[in-house]
Amino acid sequence: MGKPHSEVSGAKIMTRIKSFLNSDFVYRFRKDKVAVVSLGIVLVLVLSAVLAPLISPFDPYDLKSIDIMDSEIPPVWDENDGDERFLLGTDPQGRDMLSTILYGMRISLMIGFFAVLLQGILGVTIGLLSGYLGGKIDAFFMRLADIQLSFSTLMVAIITLAIFQAAFGAELYSKLAIFMLILVIGIAEWPQYARTVRASVLAEKHKEYVDAARVIGMSPARIMFRHIFPNTLSPILVISTIQVANAIISEAALSFLGLGMPVNQPSLGSLISSGFEYIFSGSWWITVIPSFFLVLLILSINLLGDWLRDALNPKLYKD
Amino acid sequence: MALLEVKDLEVEFPLGRITLQAIRKVSFSLEKGERLGIVGESGAGKSVAAFSILNLLSRPGRISGGEILFEGDDISKFDDRQMRSIRGNRISMIFQDPMMTLNPVLTVATQMIECLKAHRKISKKEAWDISVSKLKEVMIPSPEERMESYPHELSGGMRQRVVIAMALLTDPEIIIADEPTTALDVTIQAEIMVLMLDLCKSNNVGLILITHDLAVVSQVTERIMVMYAGRVVEEGGTKEVITNPKHPYTRGLLKALPQENTAGSRLNQIRGTMPSLNALPKGCAFNPRCDFATKECHQVVPKLEGRDGHNTACIHLEKIPSFKSELGNQ
Numbered sequence: 001m002g003k004p005h006s007e008v009s010g011a012k013i014m015t016r017i018k019s020f021l022n023s024d025f026v027y028r029f030r031k032d033k034v035a036v037v038s039l040g041i042v043l044v045l046v047l048s049a050v051l052a053p054l055i056s057p058f059d060p061y062d063l064k065s066i067d068i069m070d071s072e073i074p075p076v077w078d079e080n081d082g083d084e085r086f087l088l089g090t091d092p093q094g095r096d097m098l099s100t101i102l103y104g105m106r107i108s109l110m111i112g113f114f115a116v117l118l119q120g121i122l123g124v125t126i127g128l129l130s131g132y133l134g135g136k137i138d139a140f141f142m143r144l145a146d147i148q149l150s151f152s153t154l155m156v157a158i159i160t161l162a163i164f165q166a167a168f169g170a171e172l173y174s175k176l177a178i179f180m181l182i183l184v185i186g187i188a189e190w191p192q193y194a195r196t197v198r199a200s201v202l203a204e205k206h207k208e209y210v211d212a213a214r215v216i217g218m219s220p221a222r223i224m225f226r227h228i229f230p231n232t233l234s235p236i237l238v239i240s241t242i243q244v245a246n247a248i249i250s251e252a253a254l255s256f257l258g259l260g261m262p263v264n265q266p267s268l269g270s271l272i273s274s275g276f277e278y279i280f281s282g283s284w285w286i287t288v289i290p291s292f293f294l295v296l297l298i299l300s301i302n303l304l305g306d307w308l309r310d311a312l313n314p315k316l317y318k319d
Numbered sequence: 320m321a322l323l324e325v326k327d328l329e330v331e332f333p334l335g336r337i338t339l340q341a342i343r344k345v346s347f348s349l350e351k352g353e354r355l356g357i358v359g360e361s362g363a364g365k366s367v368a369a370f371s372i373l374n375l376l377s378r379p380g381r382i383s384g385g386e387i388l389f390e391g392d393d394i395s396k397f398d399d400r401q402m403r404s405i406r407g408n409r410i411s412m413i414f415q416d417p418m419m420t421l422n423p424v425l426t427v428a429t430q431m432i433e434c435l436k437a438h439r440k441i442s443k444k445e446a447w448d449i450s451v452s453k454l455k456e457v458m459i460p461s462p463e464e465r466m467e468s469y470p471h472e473l474s475g476g477m478r479q480r481v482v483i484a485m486a487l488l489t490d491p492e493i494i495i496a497d498e499p500t501t502a503l504d505v506t507i508q509a510e511i512m513v514l515m516l517d518l519c520k521s522n523n524v525g526l527i528l529i530t531h532d533l534a535v536v537s538q539v540t541e542r543i544m545v546m547y548a549g550r551v552v553e554e555g556g557t558k559e560v561i562t563n564p565k566h567p568y569t570r571g572l573l574k575a576l577p578q579e580n581t582a583g584s585r586l587n588q589i590r591g592t593m594p595s596l597n598a599l600p601k602g603c604a605f606n607p608r609c610d611f612a613t614k615e616c617h618q619v620v621p622k623l624e625g626r627d628g629h630n631t632a633c634i635h636l637e638k639i640p641s642f643k644s645e646l647g648n649q
Contacts, residue, residue, distance in 0.1 A: 208419035214375055215414075216407030216434045216485070226433060230424040 028311055035307035038300040045297050049105040056099035057087070061265065070094035072283050089285045091271070092278060093263075100266060101290055105297070107267040111181050112248040116240055118186025119247075123193020124236065128224045130194065131201025142198070145191035153188040153250055160184050161259040174262035181260060185247050196239055200232040234312040241305030245298045252294055268294045320391060321348035322525055323372070323410075323493055329384035330364075330371050330549075332596075339596040341367045341380065343549045349493065352523040354516075356540035356557065358531060358572070362593045363546040365529045369495045371395070372527075373410060374402050408438040411486035413496040417478035421470035427454075427481055428466040431488060438489050453484040457514060476507035483515060493525040500535065512539055533572060537561050542628075545569045548594060548604040555629030564642050565631040567609045573642070603633070611635050 020026065029035055048055060058065055071094040073086050088097035126145075130138040161184060165173045173180070204210065205228065213223045248268075254260040255269025256276075263274055268290050275286025330342035342364045349355050357365045370376050372387055374395060387395040394405060406412075414420040422430055431450035432443060439446075447466070454462035457480040470478055479499065486494050496515065500508040516539050519526045528540055536543055536557060543560045545553040545568065553566040564570045571589035573579060580586055591608040594600060600607050606616040613635070621632040633639070 208414050208416060209422045211375070212412075212414060212420040212482075213422070214406070215373060215412040216437060217403040217405070218407075218433070218437045219403060222433070222437065227422050227425070231422070233424075 025311060029307070032307055034303055038303040038307070041296060041300040042304060045105060045293070045300070046109060048102055049109050052099075052102040052106045056096075056102045057085075058096040058099040060095045060100040060103050066094045068094050072278065072286075074283070075285050075289070088289050091275065091286050092283075097285065097289055100271060101268070101293055104261075104266050104268045104271050104290065105293060107178065107261060107265065108248050108251055108269070108294075108297075111178060111185070111251045111267065112244045114182045115185035115189075115247040115251075116243045118182060119189045119193055119243060120236070120240065122187070122190040124197050124229070124232075126190065127194040127197025127232075128201055128229060131198040132205055132220065132224050132228065138198070141194065145194055148188070148191050151188075153185065154253060156188045157184045157250065157254055158257065158259060161254065165259070174265070177261050177265075181251055181254065185250050188250075189243065189246070192239060192243060193236070196235050197232050200235055201228055204228050204231050238305060238309045238312060241301055241308060245301040245305070248294070248301075249298060268297075321388075322351045322353075322390065324348040324388040325368075325372070325385070326388065327385040328368065328371060328382065328387065330367055330376065330380060331383045332380045334379065337597060341549050341596060342371065344385070345546070345549075345551055346385075347544055347551070347554065349525045349527065351492065352519070352525055353542065354519060354526040354528065354540040356528045356530065356536035356543045357546060358529075358533060358536055358543060359546035360531065360593050362548075362596075364549040365546055366497055368546070369412070369497055369527065369529055372495065373406050373412060375406075404438070407434060407491075408489045409491050410493045410495065411489070411491040413479075413482055413486050413494060413499045415498040416502040417475065417482045418470070418502070420482055421478060423470055425469075426466070427468055427470070427473075431466070431481075431485055434485055434488055449488065450484070453487050454481070456487065456518065457481075457484045459484070475503050476511065479503060479507075479511055480514070483511070483518070487518060487522065487524075490522065491524065493527065494519070495527045495529070497529045498531070499528075500532070501530075508535070515539070533561070533576060545572070548599060549596070550604065550632065551623055551630075552605065552633070553629075553631045554623070555625070555627075559627075559629050562642075563629075565625075565629070565636055565639070566605075566633050567611055567639065568605050570642055571608075611639055 029039075053059070060066075070086070070090050071092050073090045075089040075097075076087055078089075086096050086098070088101070090096055091100060126141050130141045161173075161180060164180060201224075210223060210227065213227050218227075251260055251267060252269030252272065255267050256273040258273065261267040261270045263270060266274065271290040272287050272294070275283065275288075275290070279287050325348065326346050328342055328345045329340065332339045332341055345364075345368060347355065357368065359365050367376065367380065371380075371382050372394075374382070374397065376382070382395050385395070386393045389405065389410070394402065397405070421427075425433075428447065428450065431453070432446040435441060435446040435449060436443075441449075451462045451466060454465060459465050459477065459480050465473070465477075465481075470481075473481065479502075483499075494515075499515065500511050503511060512535055515526070518524070526540070528536065530536055540557050543555065543557045544551055545560070545566065547568050553560060553564065553569045560569065561573065564573055568589070571587075574587040575589065577586060589608055594604060594607070600617070602615075602617040602619055603609070603612075603621050606612040609616065615634060619634055621634045623630045623632040625631050
């Protein structure tokens with residue numbers, strides 16, 4: 001008797017993994033040094049952000065562990081004032097910069113990831129519907145996307161967040177900030193996905209396997225999500241990496257403008273912003289070090305996305 | 320009552336101000352377990368006829384007249400939901416290119432189980448077992464391993480076998496095969512055709528075979544229907560039509576077969592090409608290419624008439640010499 005798909009044995013999974021490691025994809029990845037280094041950096045940053053509560057020396061959310069006397073201590077390599085307890089120095093409130101950065105990166109990555117997930121769900125659904133059904137539905141959603149794209153994401157976000165803050169007060173806002181940011185960035189950027197998905201659906205829907213699926217008697221929803229969707233995954237994967245980077249940047253920009261994460265729960269953006277006023281008094285590290293991490297993270301994600309785009313597009317094989 | 324009966328089917332494609340008639344008054348029927356061949360050149364309307372049976376014409380094409388009776392119900396009037404319960408369940412279809420008809424990113428198992436689950440309320444395990452047994456039926460070696468394969472891991476012949484197995488999954492009454500062997504190489508073609516013939520016979524499935532390969536039709540089908548420019552020009556028992564074709568077009572097709580020629584001589588062909596649908600000649604659509612055409616042919620649209628189920632649409636039947644004597648003269 002046959003084994004259903006779900007009961008695939010361990011040995012089979014091992015051979016799958018082995019064949020993946022031997023694949024062209026992995027081979028080309030290994031040959032590209034930029035991609036390997038980028039992936040390494042992204043992995044290290046993501047892991048340290050995820051494991052922040054375990055590896056960071058202090059808990060920046062724990063007010064008891066913070067001593068205002070420790071404020072504005074420069075990084076350890078400053079021979080005069082460096083304190084070996086604080087590897088990267090402290091911020092104006094006396095929080096350890098390293099811990100705060102790790103926790104901040106956690107929030108930035110979380111917002112980036114979930115905002116992209118929201119964009120993806122909205123965009124992919126709308127893109128599939130537009131592309132597959134066509135006609136009036138297509139025209140409606142695509143014009144909506146055009147209108148949405150004619151506003152910049154930041155403008156929409158600033159207006160929405162400012163109105164929310166004014167209407168419900170800063171206290172409620174600081175509690176809900178993370179959800180609001182995810183929501184706003186997520187909704188503002190769906191047209192990117194919708195357009196990409198729609199374009200690939202238009203190319204896919206005239207292929208015979210779609211006819212075959214219709215001939216089998218499948219419902220349009222099943223054809224869209226089970227048959228066409230998997231075929232549009234590679235462009236989705238590529239824009240997802242870029243979009244995560246974009247979402248993190250948007251969040252940082254909003255936080256820098258004071259509309260993002262509150263100071264007691266800082267993301268990379270609000271850290272940069274909080275240090276900005278001290279930069280002329282010589283406490284450069286409060287702004288520069290988080291900025292460095294932000295740039296490093298965004299750059300590696302983008303380089304990885306670039307590589308992925310080349311790798312998934314067989315027309316662009318270089319060698 | 321016939322299992323499938325198509326009466327005076329008309330299909331048109333409205334294109335801006337003009338409307339192209341792709342199928343004109345085509346009628347045919349199919350009994351349970353019967354095998355019907357539809358032949359004709361590219362553009363004769365064979366595939367459109369097949370797609371219209373399943374109501375799957377691509378826009379802007381539409382059925383503008385006639386009836387398609389499946390077990391007495393006119394399925395051309397069915398809505399989408401009703402139609403879905405017929406498609407793939409009671410009438411399946413096999414396409415030309417198996418590379419294109421299988422979804423490149425899903426395994427064979429996923430596709431077959433999907434297909435079953437779209438029509439039956441069964442568990443994954445049952446669906447798996449049915450799929451494996453169907454793969455066995457189409458002689459795929461080690462079917463359980465092949466279930467886990469992706470289409471690109473299979474050879475062309477193997478893929479077409481999978482497609483046939485998928486068509487048989489739900490034990491349909493009719494299979495419509497649209498040039499099922501055209502994309503395969505010749506040795507595999509024969510294998511696949513024999514396999515389809517056996518499966519249709521053993522499962523008592525009706526087959527509508529659309530092809531331009533007369534050799535295939537003569538091996539597999541019991542009845543044959545020759546189409547030209549959207550009309551049926553000749554129909555009858557396969558053996559009768561192949562050995563004693565009456566319509567000049569059918570004769571042209573048969574004469575064009577290489578085996579009808581003496582070795583080394585120039586191959587026969589029907590002069591000219593199929594007329595475009597928006598510039599069909601008046602009268603009999605075949606008249607510009609016909610050796611027997613007269614003035615009358617430009618005026619009258621011939622009716623499909625004949626005896627003993629062998630019908631021909633030509634007004635000059637009496638004048639035309641028998642096929643054998645014509646071959647002898649060459």
